[in-house]
Amino acid sequence: MRRTARAAIYAGLALGALVMVFPFYWMFVSAFKTTQEINRFPPTWWPGSFRFDNFVVAFQKSPFARYFVNSVIVTASCVTCTGFTTILGAFAFSRLRFPGREVVFSLLLSLLMIPFEMVIITNYTTIIQMGFNDSLPALILPFTSSIFYTYILRNFFLTVPDSLYHSARVDGASNWRFLWRILVPMARPSLVTIMLLNALVSWNSFMWPLIVIKTTANRTLPFGLYAFTTESGSNPELMMAASTVVVLPMIVLFLFARKSIVNGVARGGMKG
Amino acid sequence: MRVELVHITKRFGSTVAVDDFTATLADGQLIALLGPSGCGKSTLLNLLAGIIPVTGGRARFDEDDVTSWPPERRGVGLVFQNYALYPHMTVAQNISFPLEIKKVPKPERVRRINDIASMARVEELLDRRPDELSGGQQQRVAIARALVKQPRLLLLDEPLSNLDARLRLEMREEIRRVQRETGVTTVFVTHDQEEAMSISDQIVLMRAGKLQQRDPAQTLYHNPVNRFAAEFLGNPPINQIKGRVENGLFRTREGGVGIPLPINAACGNRPAILAVRAESFVLDEGGFPCEVAELFEIGKEEMASLRVGGAVVRAYLPLEGRSGKGDTVRVRLKPRGVFLFDEKTGERL
Numbered sequence: 001m002r003r004t005a006r007a008a009i010y011a012g013l014a015l016g017a018l019v020m021v022f023p024f025y026w027m028f029v030s031a032f033k034t035t036q037e038i039n040r041f042p043p044t045w046w047p048g049s050f051r052f053d054n055f056v057v058a059f060q061k062s063p064f065a066r067y068f069v070n071s072v073i074v075t076a077s078c079v080t081c082t083g084f085t086t087i088l089g090a091f092a093f094s095r096l097r098f099p100g101r102e103v104v105f106s107l108l109l110s111l112l113m114i115p116f117e118m119v120i121i122t123n124y125t126t127i128i129q130m131g132f133n134d135s136l137p138a139l140i141l142p143f144t145s146s147i148f149y150t151y152i153l154r155n156f157f158l159t160v161p162d163s164l165y166h167s168a169r170v171d172g173a174s175n176w177r178f179l180w181r182i183l184v185p186m187a188r189p190s191l192v193t194i195m196l197l198n199a200l201v202s203w204n205s206f207m208w209p210l211i212v213i214k215t216t217a218n219r220t221l222p223f224g225l226y227a228f229t230t231e232s233g234s235n236p237e238l239m240m241a242a243s244t245v246v247v248l249p250m251i252v253l254f255l256f257a258r259k260s261i262v263n264g265v266a267r268g269g270m271k272g
Numbered sequence: 273m274r275v276e277l278v279h280i281t282k283r284f285g286s287t288v289a290v291d292d293f294t295a296t297l298a299d300g301q302l303i304a305l306l307g308p309s310g311c312g313k314s315t316l317l318n319l320l321a322g323i324i325p326v327t328g329g330r331a332r333f334d335e336d337d338v339t340s341w342p343p344e345r346r347g348v349g350l351v352f353q354n355y356a357l358y359p360h361m362t363v364a365q366n367i368s369f370p371l372e373i374k375k376v377p378k379p380e381r382v383r384r385i386n387d388i389a390s391m392a393r394v395e396e397l398l399d400r401r402p403d404e405l406s407g408g409q410q411q412r413v414a415i416a417r418a419l420v421k422q423p424r425l426l427l428l429d430e431p432l433s434n435l436d437a438r439l440r441l442e443m444r445e446e447i448r449r450v451q452r453e454t455g456v457t458t459v460f461v462t463h464d465q466e467e468a469m470s471i472s473d474q475i476v477l478m479r480a481g482k483l484q485q486r487d488p489a490q491t492l493y494h495n496p497v498n499r500f501a502a503e504f505l506g507n508p509p510i511n512q513i514k515g516r517v518e519n520g521l522f523r524t525r526e527g528g529v530g531i532p533l534p535i536n537a538a539c540g541n542r543p544a545i546l547a548v549r550a551e552s553f554v555l556d557e558g559g560f561p562c563e564v565a566e567l568f569e570i571g572k573e574e575m576a577s578l579r580v581g582g583a584v585v586r587a588y589l590p591l592e593g594r595s596g597k598g599d600t601v602r603v604r605l606k607p608r609g610v611f612l613f614d615e616k617t618g619e620r621l
Contacts (some may be wrong), residue, residue, distance in 0.1 A: 170349070
């Protein structure tokens with residue numbers, strides 16, 4: 001009975017995994033098919049021959065290399081800036097005492113209820129006034145801090161016992177030193193999670209670039225991919241090759257970060 | 273280093289955690305800050321470390337008025353109840369941390385880490401992380417980290433309460449040894465009277481934020497200033513009988529038994545408490561009568577519960593084989609370990 005129940009659970013999970021993975025699989029194999037093969041019915045599960053040319057052609061038809069570099073710049077800048085402001089904000093809201101701390105933090109939290117789409121117009125006029133319209137800074141500036149991530153990290157900081165803080169202060173460390181030498185290394189699993197989520201959101205960001213970017217050379221990958229649907233004509237295999245290039249970096253990033261998340265959780269080590 | 277506390281007061285909102293505390297702690301001594309939970313002893317320790325500011329009063333370290341000094345300037349080493357080791361650093365990095373902040377050059381740092389590690393007996397553990405250490409080892413590392421910067425004052429906040437009974441005995445000897453070897457003035461907070469009595473040079477007894485008595489353990493035990501001090505020290509707890517003094521006799525309130533007093537009792541006829549340590553009873557044919565309520569043997573000790581008037585007292589008496597439950601025995605009191613306290617104020621009479 002127990003065994004069958006277990007088998008059923010695993011079967012269910014396997015089915016779920018299959019459903020999740022299938023579109024990626026289809027994208028990946030389609031990226032290597034020829035135009036004839038991709039239009040064949042019934043479809044083939046495995047390409048007859050691997051055509052790497054699809055990638056070359058896609059990159060020639062549209063400046064994907066440029067998009068890729070743009071995406072890397074934007075994502076790296078957003079993650080770095082957000083990480084920095086999140087760490088400082090979380091420290092201030094968890095450890096420093098200043099009048100109105102809780103009120104300010106509650107107000108910030110309430111801002112989470114406002115969807116991004118609602119502030120698009122304000123953000124847009126701000127960017128125009130700052131003269132960053134149609135440039136990479138326009139993609140970075142609105143995303144240099146995050147209330148949600150600050151909230152998550154603050155909650156982690158709050159679980160760190162006061163005695164560690166006092167101990168570091170007695171040892172002669174300033175707030176700044178304590179934050180970077182003790183708190184941040186301890187928070188590594190939380191931080192990696194936050195930065196990973198942040199990178200994903202930033203990498204996949206579509207709506208905002210669509211609005212502020214006009215010049216082809218300033219497009220990021222998702223926007224470029226969207227434009228490519230019309231530029232590639234009726235060549236789904238080129239589409240799939242381009243999509244693979246968009247998705248792959250995030251998968252690789254996740255695989256690397258996953259290890260660090262698990263490592264961090266396995267280490268605890270404080271009594272009382 | 274001599275520590276001088278003058279009228280130290282700490283209020284949190286309307287509660288007074290430390291109340292007009294004045295005491296001088298002598299250089300090079302191991303001082304136990306003793307008292308029940310919530311008596312302000314940990315607060316006092318944090319005030320000494322500079323972690324929390326005082327509401328009033330002055331604190332002096334030798335000639336320096338440190339009242340407004342931040343913790344990093346005071347030169348104190350602090351060991352917390354939970355040891356507060358930095359979990360992501362190895363033992364060596366933990367010990368090294370205070371030195372790095374003081375910008376001690378690397379070769380000297382390495383030498384001092386090794387010296388202190390051998391003194392605290394953690395040399396083999398230097399490459400491990402805190403979560404790979406036992407409680408006693410973490411404790412040693414915490415002490416090493418507190419001592420490596422050569423503090424003027426070492427503060428220990430309930431350092432033994434997270435250890436099991438056997439390790440606790442071992443570690444308290446260790447703390448005593450390390451303190452003797454370094455000669456650093458040490459203040460250690462505890463609620464365990466036995467711990468305080470066994471290793472300290474001086475005990476500072478606190479209750480509800482107020483200093484009760486500051487004396488060596490033996491003086492505190494044999495000469496308590498008030499009922500609280502008498503109650504707090506000693507195991508089994510001191511016996512207490514309510515009554516009043518009449519013509520050199522203590523007359524119990526219930527039963528009206530007259531107990532001859534071996535001590536001077538010129539205190540008039542007022543409600544009083546007769547406090548007697550368990551070892552201060554002696555069998556004596558000419559003494560006062562009491563009924564044996566129960567007999568116990570605890571290890572090598574023989575203990576009896578005696579009914580004196582309405583009160584039940586515990587006494588170390590060699591009754592085994594001589595008297596049984598329900599018999600009447602006659603006892604008298606020794607002069608040592610017998611005190612009279614005012615019933616209302618608890619003051620010694």
